[in-house]
Amino acid sequence: MENLAEKKKAILESTLQLIKENGFHGTPMSLVAKTANVAAGTIYHYFDSKDTLIMELFSYCQYRMQAAVEQHLRQDMDFQESFFLRWISRCQFYIQNPEVAFFIEQFVNSPFYPRCSQAQSERPQNEIMQFIEAGNRHGILREMDPKLMAIMIHSSIMTAAKAHLDGKVQLRNEEFKQLAQMVWDSIRKL
Amino acid sequence: MENLAEKKKAILESTLQLIKENGFHGTPMSLVAKTANVAAGTIYHYFDSKDTLIMELFSYCQYRMQAAVEQHLRQDMDFQESFFLRWISRCQFYIQNPEVAFFIEQFVNSPFYPRCSQAQSERPQNEIMQFIEAGNRHGILREMDPKLMAIMIHSSIMTAAKAHLDGKVQLRNEEFKQLAQMVWDSIRKL
Amino acid sequence: MENLAEKKKAILESTLQLIKENGFHGTPMSLVAKTANVAAGTIYHYFDSKDTLIMELFSYCQYRMQAAVEQHLRQDMDFQESFFLRWISRCQFYIQNPEVAFFIEQFVNSPFYPRCSQAQSERPQNEIMQFIEAGNRHGILREMDPKLMAIMIHSSIMTAAKAHLDGKVQLRNEEFKQLAQMVWDSIRKL
Amino acid sequence: MENLAEKKKAILESTLQLIKENGFHGTPMSLVAKTANVAAGTIYHYFDSKDTLIMELFSYCQYRMQAAVEQHLRQDMDFQESFFLRWISRCQFYIQNPEVAFFIEQFVNSPFYPRCSQAQSERPQNEIMQFIEAGNRHGILREMDPKLMAIMIHSSIMTAAKAHLDGKVQLRNEEFKQLAQMVWDSIRKL
DNA sequence: AATGAATGAGGTTTCATTCAT
DNA sequence: CATGAATGAAACCTCATTCAT
Incomplete structure (x- = not known):
């Protein structure tokens, strides 16, 4: 993938960029070609069809997300700290990569x-789910x-990021912590 | 509107039905016409363009949602009960009207x-916001x-409803209560 | 006709007005109806079809032109004076009725x-032709x-009028006389 | 252009051919495509829209006309001879290229x-105008x-050509000379 | 006589895709 | 590998005309 x-x-x-700006509708292959500085036909060397291109783009986005999140993980943290870090770093990834979001x-x-495929579509949740199951083994979560x-x-992560990107709210360190706390309180045993 | x-x-x-099944792409005006049992031209009697139709459809959905939610409201409830009722009835509306969701x-x-327009796009959140501000006046919320x-x-409402509609989880009375409780714990002062 | x-x-x-502004293309029956403050169907009480409407409009214009020109005719003039009068009054009619032109x-x-029909299409020229034949009987014309x-x-009449209406030249008394003289010199025996 | x-x-x-036969109305792009033996979409490779096609067609006609007229020009002629030649050769061009006319x-x-643009629309007249101004410098014209x-x-050129093409009159050498003489007498100082 | 909602054939245009170079 | 002219099915939309009221 690299x-x-x-x-x-x-x-x-x-x-990715064009779909962010114009949506699926507003992104014809001819425009993709021009923006990417390739000929229209060249796209079909790499992708069978427009559908294929979009499906692969989804994988590509998931890969980029995964790679970004992994950079932030550390071992020497307790469960709650780890949750906060993960929640916030994912949210920041979307904010820094709005076209992906x-x-x-x-x-x-x-x-x-x-x-x-299910495997494909549930990959991001699965990683979170493993984390949850770890929490459950310690009896921390509800x-x-x-x-x-x-x-x-x-x-919750995506929603917060989009609210920020849409300009509806502005998220700063303070708000990230508030939000992570809020979500934390919703999943932990009280 | 009635x-x-x-x-x-x-x-x-x-x-609405066709977009649920086929998305914006897969819903040509000719198919809308056939499904609605009208001539293609008739659509343009009522809507200036496909864009206009879709924009009006959004208003129409918001209206239907609003009307459905109002049926459930009662006065003789404390704040938390009211929150639970609202959360659950909205979620159920989306589940019962998947094409709207x-x-x-x-x-x-x-x-x-x-x-x-902002006014238009934020209407559903605004109603929730008023509810929140009422909560704030009683010092209940964080x-x-x-x-x-x-x-x-x-x-959170929409996400839960979609998870159910996608068949990823099955929401029953038990789960509705769990979810409402979860969200409640995330917004109330602990 | 009156x-x-x-x-x-x-x-x-x-x-007539709409065709002047927008051409045949830009003049749908629905717009005619709105502009005339009648229902679309009403047009079809008076005209079999759009083609018929346009054909009748041509007759209507010829009639209006004819009526306007006749007002100016007088008997007590020699041939050349009569020619000048006719040329100028026709030209002025077009200028005063640009939508007709x-x-x-x-x-x-x-x-x-x-x-x-030939009879129909050649009517305006025919009237001029009778005038010419009168001139020929006196041996005045080439x-x-x-x-x-x-x-x-x-x-020549229409061309001059259109040049004025298009703003390419400005015709005043002086120019009308010049033009009529010019055309007169082109048809008379020198 | 070549x-x-x-x-x-x-x-x-x-x-050009289709518009001659059927007018703007009666010339859909699909028919142009079929007649030109290209696919409908191909037209849009070369022209942005039907309007653009028609506007370019006007340039194309002006170019063809210009090219045709230039072939006939010679230097060793006096002013009047040159006028006759120009008038007649232009008129014959329209007659030989009725679709252009x-x-x-x-x-x-x-x-x-x-x-x-003015520059565009007045080009044919401008060339005539330069000729006129040359005549004026010699004091020949009125x-x-x-x-x-x-x-x-x-x-006058276009009118004569159209009268011939419409079958209203038949122009032969004799008549071309008569007409050129007629127009010449209308512009020269008598 | 008058209305205007409804029709649907047909118009212009777009765009995913192919293929000769 | 790469190109981009060419394709043509199908999209959106218009508009002359009809007909129940």
């Missing part, structure tokens, strides 16, 4: 999403279907 | 959404920008 | 024109097919 | 024309706004 042909990467990045949200709310809990947590 | 010409309503409902989520994550809190609450 | 039903006249006049020119250069001469004269 | 891509030229020529006349009487005189001359 050694993408230069042109392939240019195509992915251009598409907008693309993912459009994608998961489109007819593309149900066509992903009783709840871990899958549902993971979904709620993931949504 | 006396929509019969054909106009048929067009709105058909579009799917449409709204597609819409707010599309380039259409930023083109709505310190936090009410706008942000409203956004987080609204998102 | 007792046109009020609505019929409103339709004709609206069409623009419509006629569009009409005669459209596929409608060849579908007119040898030339009277039909061709009539066409050339008629065209 | 090395137009083969397909582009086919599109222009087909459009019909297109130009439709175009200049349509809402397209006012949208041309006193008159050269612009107006140019317009009248240009119109």
Whole structure:
């Protein structure tokens, strides 16, 4: 995933940017080609179809997200600290990569999403779920279907990031902590 | 809003259904016309363009949601009871009207959404915000920008409903209560 | 022709005005209806089709032109004076009724024109031709097919009027006389 | 202008022919495509829109006319001879290229024309005007706004050609000379 | 006589995709 | 590998016309 042909990467990045700005509708292949400085036909060397391109873009975004989050993880933390760090670093990733956030949200709310393999579509939640199950083994968290809990947590991250990106609120250190605390209090045993 | 010409309503409902199933892309005007049993041109009697149709559909969904929620409200409840009732009844509305849920989520994550007036786009959150401000006057809720809190609450409702509709979890009375409790614990002063 | 039903006249006049501003293309029946303050269906009480409306409009314009020109004719003039008067008064009619001028020119250069009866299409030239034949009987005019001469004269009138209406030149008394003289010198025996 | 891509030229020529036969109305892009033996979409490779196509067609006609007229010019002629030659060769060009004549006349009487740049729209008259100004320097022509005189001359050429093409008169050598003489007598000092 | 909602054929244009170079 | 002219199905939309009221 790190050694993408230069042109392939240019195509992915251009598409990501254009979809952020114009949505799926407003992103014809001809425009992707122009923005990526390649010929229209070249795109079809790397992707079978527009659908394929978009599906791969979703993988590409998940990969970028994963890579970013891993950088922040450390071992010497207790469970709560670890939760705060994860929540905040994910949220900051979306804020620093708005085109990823907008693309993912459009994608998961489109007819593309149900066509992903489960393994693929649930990967981000799964990582959170493993974390939850670790918490459960220590009896820290409240009783709840871990899958549902993971979904709620993931949504809280994305929602906060989008609110910031849409300019509806401004998130600073203070607010990140408030939000992480808020979500923490919603999942822990009181 | 209650006396929509019969054909106009048929067009709105058909579009809603089709977008749920096929997304914006997969919903050409010709298909809307066929599904609504009107001629293609008739749509343009009621809506200036496809864009207009979709924008009006958003208003229409907000209206339907509002009307549904109001049915459940009662006066003789304390603040927490009222919160639970509201959270659960909204969530159930989305579950009982999946086409509304799917449409709204597609819409707010599309380039259409930023083109709505603020007044229009923030109406659902505003209603929640007023509720929050009432809570604040009683000193019940934790310190936090009410706008942000409203956004987080609204998102939790939609997220839970979608998880259910996508078949990822199954929400029953038990789970509704758990979820409402979870969100309640995240906003109240501990 | 003088007792046109009020609505019929409103339709004709609206069409004339709209075609001047927007051309045939830019003049849909719905717009004619709105401008004339009648319902779309009403137009079809008075005219079989849009084509019929346009054909009748041509007659209507010829009638208006004829009526205007006749007002100016007097008996006690020699041939040349009469020519000048006719040339100038026709030219002024077009300038004072630009919508007629623009419509006629569009009409005669459209596929409608060849579908007119000869009698109809040549009426304006015929009147000029009778005048020419009178001149010929007095041996005043140069040898030339009277039909061709009539066409050339008629065209000179319209051309001058359009140049004025398009703002390319400004015609005042002086210029009218120059022009009439110019055309007169082109048809008389030198 | 001489090395137009083969397909582009086919599109222009087909459009020209079709507009002659059916007018602007009766010339849908689909028919242009079929007649030019290209796909509908191909037209939009070369022209932004139907409007653009028609505007470019006007330039193309002016270019063809210009090229044709230049072939006939010679140096060793006095002013009057030169005038006759120019008048007649232009008139014959229109007669030999009726689709150009019909297109130009439709175009200049349509809402397209006012949208041309002045430079563009007055080019044919300008060339005549320069000729007139040369005549004025020799004191040969009568006193008159050269612009107006140019317009009248240009119109006489087109009018004669159209009368012939419409079958209203038949122009042969004899008549060309008569007409050129007639116009010459209308502009020269008597 | 008059209305205007409704029709649907057909117009212009877009765009994912192909293929000869 | 890469190009981009060419394709043509299908999208959005218009508008002359009809007909129940």
